Amino acid sequence: MSGSAHLPEPLCARCDAVCCRLTVVVQPEDRIPAHLTAHTAAGLTVMARDAEGWCVAIDAARMCCAIYDTRPDVCRRFTMSGPYCLAVRTDYLDSTSRGIPLALYS
Ligand code: SF4
Numbered sequence: 001m002s003g004s005a006h007l008p009e010p011l012c013a014r015c016d017a018v019c020c021r022l023t024v025v026v027q028p029e030d031r032i033p034a035h036l037t038a039h040t041a042a043g044l045t046v047m048a049r050d051a052e053g054w055c056v057a058i059d060a061a062r063m064c065c066a067i068y069d070t071r072p073d074v075c076r077r078f079t080m081s082g083p084y085c086l087a088v089r090t091d092y093l094d095s096t097s098r099g100i101p102l103a104l105y106s
């Protein structure tokens with residue numbers, strides 16, 4: 001999220017861009033193509049995710065965001081090494097190291 005193309009940063013470069021599995025709420029001022037979005041039961045517009053929970057805007061190698069220049073504001077504000085970054089990385093590394101299937105974040 002910090003933008004998966006959030007990869008110039010050292011920590012992001014060693015990460016599978018796991019923040020791009022979090023729910024990303026799209027704001028009206030974000031200009032995201034409709035085919036990349038979905039709607040929640042609560043009526044929120046969010047970035048659509050694939051069956052494994054990855055944002056559909058991330059590339060197959062999970063190295064860059066296909067809409068990096070116009071990514072949602074939420075993604076722009078996500079802080080590398082911030083509390084959410086550290087929490088989602090810890091959860092992801094714990095699950096994958098123990099062979100636990102990834103859970104979808106709601
Ligand atoms: S829009 Fe880009 S930066 Fe935001 S979650 Fe999706 S792939 Fe990551």
Ligand code: SF4
Nearest residue numbers: 002012015017019085
């Ligand atoms: S979870 Fe943190 S380290 Fe990983 S790509 Fe996102 S911002 Fe970077």
